[in-house]
Amino acid sequence: DTGVSQDPRHKITKRGQNVTFRCDPISEHNRLYWYRQTLGQGPEFLTYFQNEAQLEKSRLLSDRFSAERPKGSFSTLEIQRTEQGDSAMYLCASSRSDTGRGNEQFFGPGTRLTVL
Amino acid sequence: AQKITQTQPGMFVQEKEAVTLDCTYDTSDQSYGLFWYKQPSSGEMIFLIYQGSYDEQNATEGRYSLNFQKARKSANLVISASQLGDSAMYFCAMSRGYSTLTFGKGTMLLVSP
Numbered sequence: 291d292t293g294v295s296q297d298p299r300h301k302i303t304k305r306g307q308n309v310t311f312r313c314d315p316i317s318e319h320n321r322l323y324w325y326r327q328t329l330g331q332g333p334e335f336l337t338y339f340q341n342e343a344q345l346e347k348s349r350l351l352s353d354r355f356s357a358e359r360p361k362g363s364f365s366t367l368e369i370q371r372t373e374q375g376d377s378a379m380y381l382c383a384s385s386r387s388d389t390g391r392g393n394e395q396f397f398g399p400g401t402r403l404t405v406l
Numbered sequence: 407a408q409k410i411t412q413t414q415p416g417m418f419v420q421e422k423e424a425v426t427l428d429c430t431y432d433t434s435d436q437s438y439g440l441f442w443y444k445q446p447s448s449g450e451m452i453f454l455i456y457q458g459s460y461d462e463q464n465a466t467e468g469r470y471s472l473n474f475q476k477a478r479k480s481a482n483l484v485i486s487a488s489q490l491g492d493s494a495m496y497f498c499a500m501s502r503g504y505s506t507l508t509f510g511k512g513t514m515l516l517v518s519p
Binding site: 330346379383400 | 410439441443448449450451452453456497499501505506507508509510511512
């Protein structure tokens with residue numbers, strides 16, 4: 291059983307460029323989450339999907355951010371017109387919605403974004 | 407709104423000793439879950455332990471136990487017999503509606519030989 295994978299692991303971009311991150315969840319997991327973690331802070335929720343439906347978006351997710359999960363498998367997170375404040379670690383997690391352990395989420399290794 | 411508070415920015419413990427990491431929470435929900443995750447320097451979040459709000463017994467997972475005091479709204483993590491590999495950042499988190507997680511700011515644990 292492979293874990294959650296994310297690609298790329300690191301991304302350096304110039305301000306104003308668009309970037310896209312990919313997350314592949316654990317295969318039998320129907321829920322997929324995106325979080326953002328800045329230095330010295332805990333992860334903050336961005337958005338989550340159950341199958342292909344995007345069920346919730348945080349107020350942190352500005353109009354420049356968009357996430358998709360076509361066919362309920364992998365997900366992409368796109369940031370348009372990046373700003374220096376977007377520099378952070380972007381974490382993806384997945385879970386099953388029917389566990390008895392309160393929706394235990396398994397995290398990927400993260401994508402570290404640096405905006406110059 | 408949910409809130410998680412971890413008041414210890416850093417903790418030091420000697421190898422083989424036990425350590426308690428504090429976590430208090432605030433929520434108006436009756437049903438919720440409490441989690442602890444470990445984040446080593448590599449960055450990946452590793453699930454340690456879960457406690458449901460209706461669970462009457464404290465959760466245990468190997469060397470980890472969760473001291474759940476509902477009336478005090480606290481969910482402290484106890485690590486017994488610390489090991490050098492336990493040095494990492496530890497996050498307390500709460501689930502809202504058994505979906506999204508709200509995290510605290512974390513506690514850095516350093517285990518010395």
